[in-house]
Amino acid sequence: xxxxxxxxxxxxxxxxxxxxxxxxxxxxxxxxxxxxxxxxxxxxxxxxxxxxxxxxxxxxxxxxxxxxxxxxxxxxxxxxxxxxxxxxxxxxxxxxxxxxxxxxxxxxxxxxxxxxxxxxxxxxxxxxxxxxxxxxxxxxxxxxxxxxxxxxxxxxxxxxxxxxxxxxxxxxxxxxxxxxxxxxxxxxxxxxxxxxxxxxxxxxxxxxxxxxxxxxxxxxxxxxxxxxxxxxxxxxxxxxxxxxxxxxxxxxxxxxxxxxxxxxxxxxxxxxxxxxxxxxxxxxxxxxxxxxxxxxxxxxxxxxxxxxxxxxxxxxxxxxxxxxx
Amino acid sequence: xxxxxxxxxxxxxxxxxxxxxxxxxxxxxxxxxxxxxxxxxxxxxxxxxxxxxxxxxxxxxxxxxxxxxxxxxxxxxxxxxxxxxxxxxxxxxxxxxxxxxxxxxxxxxxxxxxxxxxxxxxxxxxxxxxxxxxxxxxxxxxxxxxxxxxxxxxxxxxxxxxxxxxxxxxxxxxxxxxxxxxxxxxxxxxxxxxxxxxxxxxxxxxxxxxxxxxxxxxxxxxxxxxxxxxxxxxxxxxxxxxxxxxxxxxxxxxxxxxxxxxxxxxxxxxxxxxxxxxxxxxxxxxxxxxxxxxxxxxxxxxxxxxxxxxxxxxxxxxxxxxxxx
Numbered sequence: 001x002x003x004x005x006x007x008x009x010x011x012x013x014x015x016x017x018x019x020x021x022x023x024x025x026x027x028x029x030x031x032x033x034x035x036x037x038x039x040x041x042x043x044x045x046x047x048x049x050x051x052x053x054x055x056x057x058x059x060x061x062x063x064x065x066x067x068x069x070x071x072x073x074x075x076x077x078x079x080x081x082x083x084x085x086x087x088x089x090x091x092x093x094x095x096x097x098x099x100x101x102x103x104x105x106x107x108x109x110x111x112x113x114x115x116x117x118x119x120x121x122x123x124x125x126x127x128x129x130x131x132x133x134x135x136x137x138x139x140x141x142x143x144x145x146x147x148x149x150x151x152x153x154x155x156x157x158x159x160x161x162x163x164x165x166x167x168x169x170x171x172x173x174x175x176x177x178x179x180x181x182x183x184x185x186x187x188x189x190x191x192x193x194x195x196x197x198x199x200x201x202x203x204x205x206x207x208x209x210x211x212x213x214x215x216x217x218x219x220x221x222x223x224x225x226x227x228x229x230x231x232x233x234x235x236x237x238x239x240x241x242x243x244x245x246x247x248x249x250x251x252x253x254x255x256x257x258x259x260x261x262x263x264x265x266x267x268x269x270x271x272x273x274x275x276x277x278x279x280x281x282x283x284x285x286x287x288x289x290x291x292x293x294x295x296x297x298x299x300x301x302x303x304x305x306x307x308x309x310x311x312x313x314x315x316x317x318x319x320x321x322x323x324x325x
Numbered sequence: 326x327x328x329x330x331x332x333x334x335x336x337x338x339x340x341x342x343x344x345x346x347x348x349x350x351x352x353x354x355x356x357x358x359x360x361x362x363x364x365x366x367x368x369x370x371x372x373x374x375x376x377x378x379x380x381x382x383x384x385x386x387x388x389x390x391x392x393x394x395x396x397x398x399x400x401x402x403x404x405x406x407x408x409x410x411x412x413x414x415x416x417x418x419x420x421x422x423x424x425x426x427x428x429x430x431x432x433x434x435x436x437x438x439x440x441x442x443x444x445x446x447x448x449x450x451x452x453x454x455x456x457x458x459x460x461x462x463x464x465x466x467x468x469x470x471x472x473x474x475x476x477x478x479x480x481x482x483x484x485x486x487x488x489x490x491x492x493x494x495x496x497x498x499x500x501x502x503x504x505x506x507x508x509x510x511x512x513x514x515x516x517x518x519x520x521x522x523x524x525x526x527x528x529x530x531x532x533x534x535x536x537x538x539x540x541x542x543x544x545x546x547x548x549x550x551x552x553x554x555x556x557x558x559x560x561x562x563x564x565x566x567x568x569x570x571x572x573x574x575x576x577x578x579x580x581x582x583x584x585x586x587x588x589x590x591x592x593x594x595x596x597x598x599x600x601x602x603x604x605x606x607x608x609x610x611x612x613x614x615x616x617x618x619x620x621x622x623x624x625x626x627x628x629x630x631x632x633x634x635x636x637x638x639x640x641x642x643x644x645x646x647x648x649x650x
Contacts, residue, residue, distance in 0.1 A: 025400065025468060025469050025470075025549075026366060026395075026396040026397075026399035026400050026469070026532075026533060026534060027364035027365055027366045027396050027397060027399070027400040027402060027459070027466075028364070028365050028366070029362045029363065029364050029365075029400075029461070029463075029466060030362060030363050030365070031362050031363075031463070032357045032362075032363060034359040034360070035359070037354045037355060037356050037357075038354065038355050038356075038357060038363060038458070039352035039353070039354050040352055040353050040354075040355070040408060040440075040441065040456075040458070041351060041352045041353070041408075041441065042367075042408040042410050042441070042442060042443055042454065042456055043410070043443050044410035044411075044412050044443045044445050044452060044454055046412055046445065046447055046448065046449070046452065048448045048449075049445065049446065049447065049448050050445070070351075071351040071352050072351075072352060074351035074352070075350065075351050075352040075354075077352060083365060083366075083367040083456060085367050085368070085369035085454050086369075087369050087371055087452075115365075116365065116366065116367070117367060118367055118368050118369045120369050120371065120374065120375070121374065122371055122374065123371065123373045123374050123450075124371070124373075124449030124450055125448075125449055127369060127371065127412075127452055129367065129369055129410050129454035131365075131367055131408060131456045133363070133365070134352070136354070138354075138356070141352075141354060143350060144350050144351070207351075208351060209351060224350075
């Protein structure tokens with residue numbers, strides 16, 4: 001039988017760059033560029049709650065790191081390294097190998113070395129804990145509380161697909177095979193917007209990554225900044241797979257819920273002065289990433305969303321709460 | 326019903342020192358003394374595996390942080406801050422309040438601010454993930470691979486009590502009420518040896534904290550250093566509660582197992598040149614902490630333990646493996 005130490009040696013002991021002490025000592029060590037601050041974030045992912053038991057382990061390895069890198073992106077930090085805590089009911093070597101593949105592929109892409117962690121047997125389901133470190137100039141970190149009155153509100157990429165895929169897989173809405181195929185990648189292989197976050201340090205005021213739903217996450221920016229906002233539904237960037245579907249396949253209220261309150265998006269929502277529009281369009285083009293201006297920040301508190309006919313939507317869908325659902 | 330955000334606000338939002346961005350943004354930020362490296366470690370603690378379901382939540386909060394601080398101690402790092410991942414089946418506010426009390430009391434004692442984390446509902450048991458950060462001079466970190474031939478082998482504090490308490494609570498050995506009372510504190514309230522670790526930077530070669538059992542953890546130092554060692558059972562610092570007990574209450578083989586292979590100790594095991602003995606005794610006295618020289622490092626590989634009669638012990642107890650048991 002494979003022991004904890006063999007597991008680490010076989011699957012989680014790739015060499016790391018000089019100056020970093022990889023797994024195998026009591027602590028991992030890493031250096032920080034003098035004058036910069038360390039940005040760090042941690043996420044707990046539990047089987048049956050944050051991922052389905054039969055998920056492809058490669059995509060799970062990718063996503064476990066991606067959701068953490070997304071937090072570095074939201075603050076504009078450059079990734080330095082990460083730690084992985086892994087609780088497994090039993091060691092299925094093929095599963096662990098594929099999980100490690102997905103994890104390392106994304107880590108390599110962002111120069112985010114796996115420098116340490118913890119493995120243990122779980123008596124319940126699979127338990128994942130990932131912690132990431134990055135570095136950022138003290139004055140340039142993108143904070144939630146820095147939105148300004150009159151700022152444009154932007155969101156990167158598209159909205160809605162991850163929520164629709166998740167709800168079909170969970171059985172909340174009827175499964176449509178071609179729609180599931182077209183949306184599943186958004187749920188299982190989210191792209192952390194690290195490069196965008198780096199660029200935004202010089203152009204945006206406040207930023208957050210959309211993990212719990214656009215309304216709820218933008219709400220955090222507004223609450224922290226003591227401001228309100230108005231959004232225009234017609235400007236929301238709908239995922240292509242959700243366009244031009246019959247009402248039977250995708251009822252309008254389900255689409256609205258997915259766009260405004262669907263979680264697991266990992267796009268950046270940020271605010272910037274209108275004077276930055278031209279520059280932001282250049283950045284979007286350079287990154288091959290759609291950036292959509294969806295509304296604006298205003299002094300009056302509250303979050304107001306207007307539909308296609310410019311009528312105020314009265315019953316906004318509720319956001320995601322980790323304890324409520 | 327209490328939501329995730331209310332939970333964080335009520336129990337985990339104490340103010341942190343200037344320059345640190347506490348919970349509530351996508352990342353926590355902290356500064357590092359220029360020229361120093363960041364040391365980091367993470368541990369996953371799962372209900373039913375690393376703690377009993379009915380454990381006092383204050384002691385659990387203490388221990389979840391203590392086992393991580395112990396890793397900083399083992400490398401000689403000064404604590405900077407920590408992150409907490411908390412997965413709960415339901416929110417029992419009294420439980421969370423007591424958990425937070427135990428966690429913060431130890432964090433305050435070591436100036437290790439809770440700067441961020443993640444909370445989620447767990448469909449299974451209580452899941453804890455703690456990550457700590459410290460800083461250390463690049464050349465002074467105590468590494469596992471730095472033991473030298475002829476080094477003394479030292480251990481701080483005493484051995485055996487946590488293992489005996491754990492085995493009584495688990496029903497592995499018969500429960501004795503007074504013995505349980507006298508040993509339980511060692512299991513539930515371990516003391517991370519942060520100050521000792523700081524002192525050892527200038528005096529020790531290699532160090533590790535004893536989490537999986539003395540033989541196994543010392544074995545990691547020896548394997549990393551490519552060396553062997555001899556230990557003398559008569560020199561092991563037995564916890565006072567385990568002394569002078571009848572064979573009926575504590576059979577000799579159970580005591581030997583507890584001393585040599587018992588986990589959850591969180592004392593430091595370290596190696597140092599014999600020339601350091603006088604200095605180490607001064608350090609021990611200054612800290613009010615017994616430091617015991619229990620053997621020495623030798624060139625020949627293997628770990629040899631001699632009993633009171635100076636006979637080699639043939640059947641050494643097995644260490645702890647997170648997947649084996």
